[in-house]
Amino acid sequence: MTVQRLFYSSRIADEHASRGAAIAREIAQASAVRNSASELTGTLAYIDGHFIQVLEGNLKQVEETFERICCDFRHRELKLLDYHTAPSRLFSEWAMASLVEEDATIGQREALSEVRVLATLNAREAIARMRQLLALQDRAVLTA
Amino acid sequence: MLVLLAALLCVVGSYVSIQLFRRTLQAGGGSRFHWCFLASVCAGSSIWGTHFIAMLGYQPGVPVTFDATLTIISVVIAIFGVGIGLFLSTLRNRWFGALCGGGTIGLAIAAMHYVGMFAYRADGIVGWLPNYVALSLACAVVFGALAIDRLRVHDHEGHPWTATLLLVVAIVMLHFVGMAAFTVTPIAGFGSGPQSEVFVAMASAIAMAALLIVGTGISTYLVEMRTRVDAQDRLHHIAMHDTLTGLQNRHAFNGKLRRLCQRLVKGGPPFALLMVDLDRFKPINDSLGHPFGDKVLKAVSARLQEAVRDNDMVARIGGDEFAVIAPGVDDPSVARLLAERIVEVLSRPFVISGQVADLGASVGITLAPADGKDAETLTQQVDIALYHAKNEGRGRHCFFDPSLTETLRERRLLEADLRRACMREEFEVYFQPILDTATREFAGAEALVRWHSPERGVVSPVLFIPVAEELGLVTTIGALVLERACAEAATWPDGMTVAVNVSPVQMMGGRLASTVAQALHKSGLEPGRLEIEITETALVTDDELALRALEEVRALGVKISLDDFGTGYSSLSYLHRFPIDRIKIDASFVNQVPHDPGSASIVRAIAQLGESLQMEVTAEGIETDAQYSYVAEHGCRHMQGFLFSRPVDAATLARLFGTHEKNRSVA
């Protein structure tokens, strides 16, 4: 079963910028609930006032959810970076993992800034890095 | 007890009858007959029931019986009488209709009453007082007529209570006055009858039957009204809404705008009017198909509704044009916020059925009453504002401002002049010679269009070509230039080529190849001596269509060159995909060589590219000897620019080509 994978970036709306990290966590949490119902997976990063999100699932669900995201005024300057068909999910364990800069270790932060730069230049690579970060994070939690 | 029952039947019966009378008067054609039948059965039986129950309750103090035949006849009289009266009520003349119709109904009530009284057999001496009889008739006619008149002038939705009351009065008056005319004197020896219990039972049965009939009448009426209202609502909805998006349509929008403007005159609330135009809808609709375009429009509508406030109105008023009315807005900053949200939400990508469309929108804004107070003015102003938003580069909003009107007026004049120019063929073809650096001789010329306007003088193509493209005139102008350029080139020495610019609009029009073929045929010019110059923008909008058009032209033996090379998108990929014979380095780079290292390296790179892809390279805009030497040194074979010659008219060019070759001073 192939999946559709969608990748975009956006900037938090000015009026929400002061509590951006909190909003990002809220969105990731609420999205995880909604996404499990529609069999969507992915991750939401929040770095330096910018959202970077991967959404994967079947075409209908991805597009419907993305359309809702496009109606959301909590963010601005939404740019679609990649939309492609992939052989399988990359984020099958996460209905919507959150990678919030404020919650990250120094090492992760650096990796996150790199993701932000990579996102516009090489979308696939940026997605792969986000996946790596999540894997490392999980291992850290397990060994802690 | 029986009097109460009679009163109840009288009121309920009159209420329903009036309702049905009204429906009869409104109905047309065949259904009027059916309504009339239902109304007269209902009214006749309730009036009769009222009378009969009242009579059962009447205690003359003597034994009483009823004559069955006459009683039944009295019912029939009531029903038919009312029926005839109702038909007469529909007469066009107001007084005639009321008097004949209502009067007949009154008389029917009276006739029913008196026939009913003949059926009433009291065992005593029965007497009649003629004055009262006359009075009762008069009352019935007058109140009947008044009831019908009230009903006819009643023109709003509510129940016609006055008419109902008048009908009740007609029935009641007739009964009481009529009973006052009736006297019974008991005959000694006959005791009063003990029938009261039987009478109550009978009265109840009649009341039941009458109420059932009345009930049937009202429920028929209600069922019919419900379906009628539903149908009306549905029709209204269809008339006021856009079927594709479910938004309100232009009709609804105009209505709302007019109502708000009317209220404005009476000190009503201010409002903002926004006009939204999608920026890149047409090419998307054309290249990805109408079903896809429809889905995009649906998504656009949904986003618009998300962007506006709850009680703002969003309407679709054209293919890709929407309007928003925001009541209560008089603060420009609130209107700006709304416009920004709209521009923002429509600038986001549309991902539909696995495909991605980037649209964007422009928004015009005008504020009422600050900018204008009537619908016409406001619509014009908002159009002007929208027009400016689009001209300023799209994807933005623009408020109406009186100074915009002047700019627009000038533009309209230009459009009108240009239309006229196309009819009068006010265009002239000029030529700029192209030099071959290898032979140091002219190799041909590029044809350029000029507009000699009697009103404006010479107008530069930079000014009028974009307008001509928008108006769709560029195809006509392009064909004209092509034809004249070919005709002219046919007179030049052998081997001299002519290059003709083709606008993207012309190229995508689907008739380029046939236009070219026709120009070649008419002039007899060898196809290999004609070059079509296209720009990169033509290739990005729809590459399938572009490819097809170019291949058709190439099949004629005509060459294709890519103009303004280096200024557009990722130019390289086009060179591989499209059948291109020549690239022309844009003058903006050539102007900067040799002193600007960036431009110099670009020129070098393009020249190398040409060599490796086996394409010819022409440098445009050569103005100095230094530029000439640099460009020539780096492998550009052909050049054009002021250094050799400005664009000249055909006669001058012919002279240049005929005489020049040996004595050019350049190089």
Ligand SMILES: Cc1cc2nc3c(=O)[nH]c(=O)nc-3n(C[C@H](O)[C@H](O)[C@H](O)COP(=O)(O)O)c2cc1C
């Ligand atoms: C950056 C960002 C990412 C979001 N990601 C998701 C998501 O993955 N899944 C989801 O259902 N909603 C997501 N949302 C929330 C939606 O935009 C929307 O608010 C939510 O689905 C509720 O929509 P509704 O109010 O129309 O029901 C996201 C919002 C933002 C700003």
